[in-house]
Amino acid sequence: MRDALRADPRVVLVELAQAARGPRRALVRGLLRELVWYPLELPRQLAKIGADVLHCPGPLGPPRRLPTPMVVTLNDVMPLDRPEWFTRANVLHTRLLVRRLAAAAAALLVPSEFTRRELTAAWGIDPARIHVTRYGVDARFSSGPPDEALLAGLGVQPPYVLTVGRLQPRKNIEAAIDAFGRLGEAGSGHRLVIAGARGWRDEALFERVRTAPAAERVQLIGRITDDELVALYRGAACFAFPSRFEGFGFPPLEAMACGAPVVSSNRTSMPEVVGDAGLLVDPEDHDALAAAIADVLSSPARAGELRERGLRRAERFTWAACADATIAAYEAVAQ
Numbered sequence: 001m002r003d004a005l006r007a008d009p010r011v012v013l014v015e016l017a018q019a020a021r022g023p024r025r026a027l028v029r030g031l032l033r034e035l036v037w038y039p040l041e042l043p044r045q046l047a048k049i050g051a052d053v054l055h056c057p058g059p060l061g062p063p064r065r066l067p068t069p070m071v072v073t074l075n076d077v078m079p080l081d082r083p084e085w086f087t088r089a090n091v092l093h094t095r096l097l098v099r100r101l102a103a104a105a106a107a108l109l110v111p112s113e114f115t116r117r118e119l120t121a122a123w124g125i126d127p128a129r130i131h132v133t134r135y136g137v138d139a140r141f142s143s144g145p146p147d148e149a150l151l152a153g154l155g156v157q158p159p160y161v162l163t164v165g166r167l168q169p170r171k172n173i174e175a176a177i178d179a180f181g182r183l184g185e186a187g188s189g190h191r192l193v194i195a196g197a198r199g200w201r202d203e204a205l206f207e208r209v210r211t212a213p214a215a216e217r218v219q220l221i222g223r224i225t226d227d228e229l230v231a232l233y234r235g236a237a238c239f240a241f242p243s244r245f246e247g248f249g250f251p252p253l254e255a256m257a258c259g260a261p262v263v264s265s266n267r268t269s270m271p272e273v274v275g276d277a278g279l280l281v282d283p284e285d286h287d288a289l290a291a292a293i294a295d296v297l298s299s300p301a302r303a304g305e306l307r308e309r310g311l312r313r314a315e316r317f318t319w320a321a322c323a324d325a326t327i328a329a330y331e332a333v334a335q
Contacts, residue, residue: 252278
């Protein structure tokens with residue numbers, strides 16, 4: 001979105017120097033940020049440039065009101081809903097610091113109506129202060145033939161079902177593995193390709209892969225580049241995304257933009273992203289997930305219909321539209 005904001009004549013975007021850079025320990029950097037940067041240096045820099053609005057693009061910022069109105073982007077407050085998926089430090093940061101930051105902000109930017117509802121329910125924030133600024137999909141995610149050289153370099157050969165996500169509990173990769181094992185004849189000849197870096201508490205997932213009924217057809221390829229991700233999306237017979245919780249959900253959007261038929265979770269923000277362009281199922285119902293994937297794999301007509309719907313749906317999500325909504329929030333607080 002930064003490029004879209006820079007290209008808009010209504011905005012002069014000035015990036016402020018980051019606090020406490022360098023090889024210091026995390027605790028020292030945090031103390032310098034909270035005790036020096038936010039109370040002293042940040043107000044000085046804002047006054048120097050004559051800023052109309054301060055935008056904090058993540059859950060870090062001064063936990064008190066400043067003379068310059070502040071806008072804060074929050075993707076979710078997931079640690080409040082599912083603290084077991086996070087470290088104690090993550091949970092405390094959200095409960096204490098992020099809550100104070102949200103209270104101090106003149107406006108909050110969120111990527112989905114779901115997150116807007118979550119913030120209102122969790123902290124009683126007036127919905128009028130929360131602006132939905134849906135994210136866009138980068139131009140590199142587009143339809144076309146897959147790069148066979150990139151796929152070969154990953155050791156991936158079609159046909160395959162693809163799932164993407166860091167290996168951690170909320171991504172629910174185990175549901176994709178279990179559903180894939182239930183596909184039967186519809187999945188014969190296909191492999192399940194799992195792309196994602198190692199995550200927190202992923203030991204059980206690796207054990208599940210090792211002992212899955214179709215373990216010989218499940219392929220973990222680890223962290224990948226964006227170009228490799230595009231190739232995987234383009235070559236996938238089906239993209240399965242059974243995530244339990246997403247503040248927005250980039251993977252199904254990227255998959256649709258690349259022409260992959262999408263089967264997605266029906267929870268949190270995913271219905272807002274996928275709409276009627278994919279098959280939405282309960283991520284905890286592995287039979288339903290397997291049936292939806294089988295529907296795509298066994299019916300070329302169904303797969304083609306979902307590809308066309310997905311491409312049209314992805315066109316609605318642009319960074320220019322996100323920038324417009326963001327600027328509207330700037331103008332509201334500046335006035």
